[in-house]
Amino acid sequence: MKEEPLNIETSNLRVFIRTFSVLILFTISMLNVRSLLSPYSLISTLNMISEANNHLVESIGLWQDLAIFGIVLVLTLSLWATLVTFISQSPYLTLGTQTQRDLYWLLIVLLSCTLIVSVNSYYFPTSLTSYLRQTPFSSPVMIVGQVIVLLFLYIASALSIKNSFSRCATLLLPILILVAAITPSNTSKQVELASKPNIFIIGIDALRPDHLAFLGANPALAPNINRRLTDMSVYEKTYSPMSRTYAAWMSILTGKYPINNGARFNLTPPEVVNTSLPLINHLNSEGYKTIYAIDERRFNQIDMSYGFDETVGPKIGAADSIITSLADLPYINIALLHPLSKHILPYLYNNRAYGKAYNLIRFNQDVLTSLSDTQANFLAVHFCQLHWPYSSKEFVAQAPQEWDGNYNHFMYKQMMRNVDKQVEHLLSGLEERGMLENAIVYLVSDHGESFNITDTSEPAAVTSELPSMKAWGHGTNIIDDKQSHVLLARARYIKGSIVNEKAVFKGVYSLVDILPSIADSLSITNRKLKDLDGIVLPVTKDDVIAHRFVYLESSIPVKSINTSFIDKKKLLSETEAYYEVRDDGKPYMRIDEYDDFIAKKQRAIRSEDWQLTLLPDYDGPVLLNVKLNQLTIPNDSTAVDWQTMRDKLCKQFKADLEFYQRENCAVNLSAIVNKSNRNED
Known part of the structure; x- marks a missing residue:
């Protein structure tokens, strides 16, 4: 039977719906394949949520955030389907039958899908949907070739438009998209501010001092940090008041122990914490620009409500955990390459928790861009790559000589190299912009990390009835020194040169000592900052205070995280009763159980x-x-x-x-x- 000749009035809507349906099936197929490769599939994630108590799923803000993400997915697929429809409805070739046009349409669909997966495989090789990694399709030459073919077909379709205005607008659209993707970095130098030093507190999540050269570790693990530390005053025995990120940073920013500033846990309810930070308020009144930057916000909710002029990092909210578990799709990852994704995908942009698409250089660039050229700056920035689950968008280097039979410890050491590059990139950027001409720099970690490794050189326990000295994670066992021992180092720059004493200081110190030291450097009276728990850090060895005590406390003991492999289902089952998601979409500890949580804490006093x-x-x-x-x-x-x-x-x-x-x-x-x-x- 002879095929019907081409019907010129064939509905574009019909082609669009057919294309959109195919792309939906393509997405579902990728999610199904991914669920086979990942221990936590889409369905298991949703099941965990549905099994939780009602207070976790009744938040209006949470569902609004999830709905917005769903709308972004639909719009992205709609835009993709529109482009395919546009190209296939005005083909460059003259096709005489509907079958030929259908085959041409199918070719465009397959070519576009191949290009999307190829680009994803090139830029995000650790993505579970990078099916073409390490194949010719993911090579730059093949990707450019595919782009040229599709761009040629797009231009040919655009030239067939009769209306001149529409034709020009269609031809200019790809150029406008590319121009919008270009974000010029701020490379202008800061004007000289002789009377007001810039203050930079650079935090590294979970960095253990015993993995640095000044305590005898392999210098190759963090060559840049180790080199920088040789020019700084390093306070060897420094401890975190509480080995959790939010509590540690609140101790840094208030100069007070958690019991005195109210931040006793991660996700502490705001009504029990004084979010008005006296130091930040004072610096704002003195003309400083104050910035807080962090590349993961699941457990640290410090934002502009704490008095900062600007914050850098992903959006805060309970939707973070859900969206990052659903988002590993090629077109979502590629969208994150565009700077506008900061607004349309706020939970994924600059989010280290979505490690397979996290770009440490771009995060640093956003931090550097936030700094003022005409004001003194106070910047507190925190890098989270050393936090579990140790993921990145690049595969780690093979280093069999560093394998000790402990997977988490091995990955931790590989991530140290990443964060080492990130710290050096930031400091180099500050130098290039003249920000270190007059500056005070603190290099710190918020807590350590324990991998339940027993050192055979350690003496045997006095009695087996004593509590364990070893554990996993952080904030779980304050007897385990590896969890609370942190890095604290200080450098003073004057006219671009470091003038502090370059030495390792004895004594015992706490993160609460940073704020009093900043206040002393700026001649801020204690009266303005109210009662502080910390001391001014010694600037010479003669200033070291002997026989000092510092205080430590733990978080809630959670059995499901005190293990080598964290089972998300067990973790949710054990802890979901601890938290609630409020109408703003943010998770907090349940205030009605707060006193019971505090009663479960471990507490300690420490001397040298x-x-x-x-x-x-x-x-x-x-x-x-x-x-x-x-x-x-x-x-x-x-x-x-x-x-x-x-x-x-x-x-x-x-x-x-x-x-x-x-x-x-x-x-x-x-x-x-x-x-x-x-x-x-």
Whole structure:
């Protein structure tokens, strides 16, 4: 039977619907294939959400964010279908039958899909939808060839448009898209600000000092950081008041321990935290531009409501975890290459939690662009690549010599190289823009990280009845020194040269010491910043304070994260009762359970050589000999005055009534109160 001749009035809508349907099927197929490769499929993610308590899924803001992401997906596929329809409805070749036109349309669909997957495979090789990685299709030559073919067909279709205005607009559209993708970086130099130094606090999530050269580690793990540290004042024994990111940063920005600033956990409800930061308010009044930048916001919700002029990083909200688990699709990843994705995909743009598409250079560029050329700057920036799950858009280098049988530790060391490059890129950018002509730079980590590795050189435990000294993660066990020991280093730049004492300082320090040190450098009185817990960091070795104590506390103990492999379903099952998602779409700890959460905390007091710890599920204090790394139960023959340490610890946490009235503190309650009253008199 002879085919019908081409019907010129064939509906473009019909072709569009057919194309859109094929692209939907293409997307579903990719999601199904991805679910086979990933331990957490789309369906399992949705099941975990549906099984959660109602307070997690009744947030208007959460569903609005998810709906917006769904709309972006539909619009992206619609734009793609429109382009295919446009090219196929005005073909360059003269096709006489509908079958020929259908085959031509199918060819355009297949070519566009191949190009999308090829580009994704080239730019994002660790994506689970980069099916063509390490094939000729993902080579630059093949990608350019595919682009040329489709662009030629697009131009041919555009030239067939009879209306001259529409024809010109269609031809200019690709050029406008490309021009919009060009974001000139701010390379202008800062004007000289002799009286006001720039202040830069550069935080690195989970960076362990014992993995740096000044404590004997392999210098090749972080060559740039190690080189920078040789020119800085490094405070060897520095500890995080609480080994979680939000709590640690609030201690940095307030100069107070968590019990005094209210930030006792990640995702602390805002009503129990004073979000008005005196230092930031003072700097704003003195003409500083204040900026907070972080490349993952799931657990750190510091934003402009805390007084900052500007923030850099992904959007804050509970939708983050859901969207990042759904988003690994080639066209979404490619869209993130365009700067406008900052507005249409705010949960994915500059989000290290979506590691397969995270660009550390672009994040740095956005941070550098946020800085002022005419004002002094206060920048607090935090890099999260060293945080689990240790993902990036590039495959890690093969380094069999660094394999120790512990996968997380191996990946941690590989990610150290990434964050090392990121820190160096940022500091080099600051130098190029003249931002280090007059500046104070702090290089810090918020907490350490434990991989449950036992050092065979360590002495055996005194008794098996003692609590474990080893754990996984951070914030789970304050007896494990690897979780709370952090990096703290300072550099003072004057006329572009470092003038501080270049040395490793003994003594014991805390992250709460950073703000008092900044205040001292700027001659800000303590009265303006109110009561501070920290001290001014010594600038010479003669200034070191001997016999100082610092305080530590843990987060809530969570069994599902104290393991080598975090099972998301078990984690949600264990912790979903701890949190709620409010109408603004942000997750917070449940305020009605807050006192119970605090009661589960571990607490400790630490000196340079000893740490005394009180545990909620253990009778009596335990004492850690830091030099020997040995845990004991203290008694009257113990070589240190542990009773005084216990009294100081009880006094520090006396606002936690449940803790203060426990047997270990209650037996000394009157003595502590009397001693406190005498000191106040």
